[in-house]
Amino acid sequence: MTKVWNNMHGPGDVLVACAQSLRDLQLDYADIYMVHWPFPNHHEPGAHLEGRDPNHVPFSLEEYMGVWRQMEKLVDMGLARGLGMSNVTITKMEQILPLCRIKPVVLEVEINPTFQQPKLFDYCKAHDILPIAYSPMGSPCRPERDTAPGDLVTFEMPELIEIAKAHNCHPATVCVKWAVQRGQVPIPFSVFENEYVGNLKCVTEDFLTDEEMETLRKADRNFRLLKGQVFLWESAEDWRDIWDREE
Numbered sequence: 001m002t003k004v005w006n007n008m009h010g011p012g013d014v015l016v017a018c019a020q021s022l023r024d025l026q027l028d029y030a031d032i033y034m035v036h037w038p039f040p041n042h043h044e045p046g047a048h049l050e051g052r053d054p055n056h057v058p059f060s061l062e063e064y065m066g067v068w069r070q071m072e073k074l075v076d077m078g079l080a081r082g083l084g085m086s087n088v089t090i091t092k093m094e095q096i097l098p099l100c101r102i103k104p105v106v107l108e109v110e111i112n113p114t115f116q117q118p119k120l121f122d123y124c125k126a127h128d129i130l131p132i133a134y135s136p137m138g139s140p141c142r143p144e145r146d147t148a149p150g151d152l153v154t155f156e157m158p159e160l161i162e163i164a165k166a167h168n169c170h171p172a173t174v175c176v177k178w179a180v181q182r183g184q185v186p187i188p189f190s191v192f193e194n195e196y197v198g199n200l201k202c203v204t205e206d207f208l209t210d211e212e213m214e215t216l217r218k219a220d221r222n223f224r225l226l227k228g229q230v231f232l233w234e235s236a237e238d239w240r241d242i243w244d245r246e247e
């Protein structure tokens with residue numbers, strides 16, 4: 001699974017980006033190729049929130065479908081087996097899906113115990129789209145630009161801590177167990193073998209009980225941690241405009 005980045009949304013760019021990714025990965029095709037963000041707003045690595053880029057624009061259905069048509073051609077060419085979207089709201093999906101010749105099989109969005117997105121989760125399931133959860137542990141190491149005063153810390157949730165104690169594990173392990181048992185695919189990041197092996201192993205044993213799953217469902221704080229401020233356009237009121245104010 002890999003993605004087309006925001007600065008490769010132009011005519012012909014998607015094929016170039018996909019071909020480069022396949023070369024880098026030494027693959028003939030990708031199981032899933034995704035559109036990373038629903039607009040062409042780009043930032044360089046390490047960007048800060050000092051003003052707004054005058055070239056940034058809000059979501060445009062016409063622009064997005066131009067990208068999606070290129071994505072569909074990748075499937076026709078055998079370069080991708082399936083397609084996916086990322087950071088798309090229900091409001092946007094309602095506009096996009098009726099126009100798709102090849103519909104997405106996955107949607108990658110932020111989902112963790114503090115931000116469970118139940119409406120979007122149910123929408124995906126109803127449309128045979130598998131939710132992929134980035135920041136499944138609340139992204140405690142996210143860039144400073146994605147932090148704000150008053151942000152919640154997922155690992156400090158009392159409900160999560162209590163369940164972790166009952167299973168004699170770290171709250172991070174409970175986050176992974178909860179995600180898989182709920183029906184989304186968590187994608188925790190680690191470069192340490194003991195951690196990524198542990199993440200895989202933990203979902204095959206010592207399952208959370210129905211009562212624990214219900215406790216976590218009720219513990220949802222509806223608190224988005226990855227707000228995407230770096231992509232704001234000049235006329236936007238605040239980061240909630242990126243998400244169509246669906247929270």
